[in-house]
Amino acid sequence: MIAKLKSNYGSGLEPLTYAGQNYMVVDRSLIPEILKILRNEEQFDYCVDITALHHPQREKQFDVVWVLYSFARNERIRVKTQIADGASVASSVSIWAGANWLEREVFDMFGIKFDGHPDMKRILLPDGWKGHPLRKDYGILQQDNEWVQINLGIESGQ
Amino acid sequence: MTDPNTTLSHLDLAELATHEKPFLDANELVINMGPQHPATHGVLRVILRLDGEKVLGLECVIGYLHRGVEKIGEHRTYTMFNPYVDRMDYVAAVSNGLGYCETVEKLLNVEAPPRAQHVRVILTELNRIASHQLWLGTHALDIGAITPLFYTFRDREEILKIYEKYCGARLTTHAFRIGGLQYETYTGFEKEVKKFLNFFRPKIDEYEELLTTNRIWVERTKNVGAISAEDCIALGVTGPVLRASGVKWDLRKAQPYANYKNFDFDIPIGENGDTYDRYLVRMAEMRQSVRIIEQAVDALPEGPIMAKVPKVMKPPAGEVYHSIEAPKGELGYFIVSDGSTQPYRVRVRPPSFVNLQALDLMCRGELVADVIAVIGTLDIVLGEVDR
Numbered sequence: 001m002i003a004k005l006k007s008n009y010g011s012g013l014e015p016l017t018y019a020g021q022n023y024m025v026v027d028r029s030l031i032p033e034i035l036k037i038l039r040n041e042e043q044f045d046y047c048v049d050i051t052a053l054h055h056p057q058r059e060k061q062f063d064v065v066w067v068l069y070s071f072a073r074n075e076r077i078r079v080k081t082q083i084a085d086g087a088s089v090a091s092s093v094s095i096w097a098g099a100n101w102l103e104r105e106v107f108d109m110f111g112i113k114f115d116g117h118p119d120m121k122r123i124l125l126p127d128g129w130k131g132h133p134l135r136k137d138y139g140i141l142q143q144d145n146e147w148v149q150i151n152l153g154i155e156s157g158q
Numbered sequence: 159m160t161d162p163n164t165t166l167s168h169l170d171l172a173e174l175a176t177h178e179k180p181f182l183d184a185n186e187l188v189i190n191m192g193p194q195h196p197a198t199h200g201v202l203r204v205i206l207r208l209d210g211e212k213v214l215g216l217e218c219v220i221g222y223l224h225r226g227v228e229k230i231g232e233h234r235t236y237t238m239f240n241p242y243v244d245r246m247d248y249v250a251a252v253s254n255g256l257g258y259c260e261t262v263e264k265l266l267n268v269e270a271p272p273r274a275q276h277v278r279v280i281l282t283e284l285n286r287i288a289s290h291q292l293w294l295g296t297h298a299l300d301i302g303a304i305t306p307l308f309y310t311f312r313d314r315e316e317i318l319k320i321y322e323k324y325c326g327a328r329l330t331t332h333a334f335r336i337g338g339l340q341y342e343t344y345t346g347f348e349k350e351v352k353k354f355l356n357f358f359r360p361k362i363d364e365y366e367e368l369l370t371t372n373r374i375w376v377e378r379t380k381n382v383g384a385i386s387a388e389d390c391i392a393l394g395v396t397g398p399v400l401r402a403s404g405v406k407w408d409l410r411k412a413q414p415y416a417n418y419k420n421f422d423f424d425i426p427i428g429e430n431g432d433t434y435d436r437y438l439v440r441m442a443e444m445r446q447s448v449r450i451i452e453q454a455v456d457a458l459p460e461g462p463i464m465a466k467v468p469k470v471m472k473p474p475a476g477e478v479y480h481s482i483e484a485p486k487g488e489l490g491y492f493i494v495s496d497g498s499t500q501p502y503r504v505r506v507r508p509p510s511f512v513n514l515q516a517l518d519l520m521c522r523g524e525l526v527a528d529v530i531a532v533i534g535t536l537d538i539v540l541g542e543v544d545r
Contacts, residue, residue: 018477045392051505071407096392124545140230
């Protein structure tokens with residue numbers, strides 16, 4: 001399967017393995033397409049997880065990661081793509097309905113927007129919160145003091 | 159959809175009587191349930207759109223218990239983060255610890271010795287029973303059956319006593335360490351676990367006697383909150399909810415971890431995917447857990463309980479996704495190491511969070527009182543939803 005994808009997409013897709021687990025790094029422009037092929041042709045019918053990683057020293061700061069599973073093949077695969085700060089990535093809610101909250105969480109925690117998501121808003125933090133906590137430049141003790149003072153009526157949550 | 163601007167004279171009154179379609183906005187009632195509501199099992203807020211008693215749709219508002227567990231993970235060493243994971247799904251803390259320890263072991267490329275694996279299976283399966291007991295008690299209480307709560311909490315106590323004797327804690331146990339176990343089992347551990355199994359086996363019958371053929375229970379759960387296998391898979395729903403819809407999939411069998419491949423057990427499944435089937439599946443799962451524990455105790459090997467792991471853990475740079483079958487579903491950890499003593503990123507794939515997404519679909523067309531039943535049958539723990 002991976003060989004076939006590789007021959008179709010060439011340099012846009014790089015298959016890798018670590019600790020016996022397969023994953024592939026694909027170009028951002030291929031994103032909805034590769035996921036659709038994996039879902040429809042390769043039977044990866046279960047989207048386990050969507051998450052992201054922040055590498056502030058890199059030019060394209062974020063990795064977005066999809067963890068997929070196929071019931072028919074009993075196999076897992078991860079798809080990874082690199083995007084720059086402020087860039088968005090195509091939503092996969094139309095491919096797996098369960099991607100909805102997972103994408104919202106990535107947006108909440110990293111500030112990465114998903115194009116075509118039906119309801120792109122925060123999920124765990126309150127709507128008016130400033131900042132995205134899982135970015136590396138967001139300190140562990142940092143918080144939105146203004147929000148805390150206005151909404152909770154206390155000086156600080158610390 | 160009826161155009162809200164349509165005047166009443168244009169509406170077919172017979173169609174309105176069937177309640178198939180919402181008519182006029184004025185008839186749609188939006189009510190708020192929670193976040194402080196005893197039946198939401200924590201701080202879950204549900205915004206319901208109603209047409210009379212019928213649910214047209216709902217939206218969950220979550221995050222009230224958000225503590226930033228993933229962020230904390232990036233600022234602690236691998237060993238220091240271990241107790242934090244217990245505080246996500248606090249009724250199945252041992253399962254959380256197992257998933258975390260195994261993921262880091264994969265990164266370090268070590269394997270826990272056989273004795274440790276056996277003890278891990280025993281404690282994790284005991285935890286599955288405890289988690290299902292808590293679910294049963296509270297779920298039945300929500301629906302109006304008070305007695306099962308007392309029975310399940312009485313029996314769950316015996317499991318917590320075993321935990322307390324083993325590691326000193328009852329709920330957030332921190333029972334496992336990366337590479338194996340910290341403590342050897344106490345004297346008489348096997349005997350006490352076996353005593354518990356013999357005590358517990360007839361108790362499952364007792365629970366079933368109270369509920370399985372109880373007219374009120376059946377009426378309140380049969381055909382309530384049904385979800386098809388296709389919808390479960392599309393939404394990523396796992397665990398007993400998926401199995402009750404007829405999908406025979408359990409990570410303990412599909413991709414065995416720890417040493418589950420050595421034990422003989424069945425995967426109970428349901429047919430209709432309704433609340434009643436999910437109840438039956440979880441009851442059957444408790445019986446299967448008893449079977450697994452029995453085999454594990456009988457075959458408990460002698461030997462070391464800790465693999466050779468460095469005092470200061472620095473896994474080589476890389477990333478690993480590993481998941482286990484927690485009582486609620488697939489609990490996954492995605493840990494990225496940059497070669498330092500702290501994880502670069504710890505991502506937890508929480509089963510409750512993903513399963514809760516199905517609430518909207520499962521409640522559509524049901525009555526308000528059934529929302530309570532469906533929240534209970536999803537078996538969510540808000541500590542894990544919000545992390």
